[in-house]
């Protein structure tokens with residue numbers, strides 16, 4: 001019997017639970033096979049995908065690992081500006097009964113597609129809708145309310161397959177978009193990337209996990225320009241005992257909250273390194289935390305009096321450099337701080353009675 005094929009194209013930047021739900025629906029409803037056709041570029045879209053095609057393919061493979069009767073076509077991966085019509089004709093060499101599965105967001109534009117009239121004669125169309133009903137459309141119940149564009153700015157990551165989520169973290173995919181979205185500040189994005197690079201370099205040198213250091217460095221200032229009321233709210237509900245810290249340090253606590261609860265990073269080293277990157281802390285301050293703390297102070301774009309001296313110490317001895325900065329901060333701020341993390345850090349690392357010159 002002739003196989004009924006669903007052709008499911010898209011950028012999958014990245015693939016999420018909405019896509020997976022559609023694939024499963026198709027397989028449960030008369031289709032023998034779903035062929036996923038990732039596009040390298042979309043000829044009608046000005047914006048090209050953010051994640052490169054290798055990453056997008058890897059994520060698709062992770063997400064469909066346990067689903068049978070799904071294939072990936074590399075037709076449009078190899079032919080960068082290929083058109084659906086061409087791909088369909090290729091698949092027609094093997095399959096006769098092909099249905100194009102499309103989101104209704106494409107409907108307005110479809111008549112502009114390359115050889116649209118001919119395409120109509122070659123395939124069936126199946127429209128996936130959320131609410132509306134069109135001819136040849138299906139309305140999949142409980143389709144998760146999520147889009148790849150939301151995911152690309154760090155929203156709704158609960159709708160990512162766990163392996164895909166890990167892959168995104170590990171490869172820092174979409175981090176730049178996330179920072180642009182959260183900070184809306186170009187120089188903060190540049191600073192963050194520089195801190196990531198510096199943290200990576202220092203971690204390598206000190207034989208600790210450089211990939212993790214890169215991630216923590218990249219995200220350390222994610223909350224820097226968040227609305228003050230939102231920050232205060234997160235502080236009050238989660239870091240009540242740190243409300244007495246200088247408000248300029250709040251972004252560190254709130255940043256660690258966002259990384260944990262929005263980006264779903266559960267690595268305690270990364271979470272703590274972000275949390276303590278402005279204040280430092282006492283015995284909880286690991287070598288990993290110190291590296292993020294210091295990378296932030298000596299990233300390539302940093303220019304202030306003394307920076308070369310601090311760079312020199314950082315390159316030679318992480319703990320000494322940390323103590324040096326804590327001591328300087330203590331000298332600067334001790335009069336207007338009481339019982340803060342800085343004071344605790346100073347007492348623990350530099351000793352209460354040490355002379356301050």
Ligand SMILES: [Fe+2]
Nearest residue numbers: 220221277278
């Ligand atoms: Fe910061």
Ligand SMILES: [Fe+2]
Nearest residue numbers: 191220221296
């Ligand atoms: Fe920073």
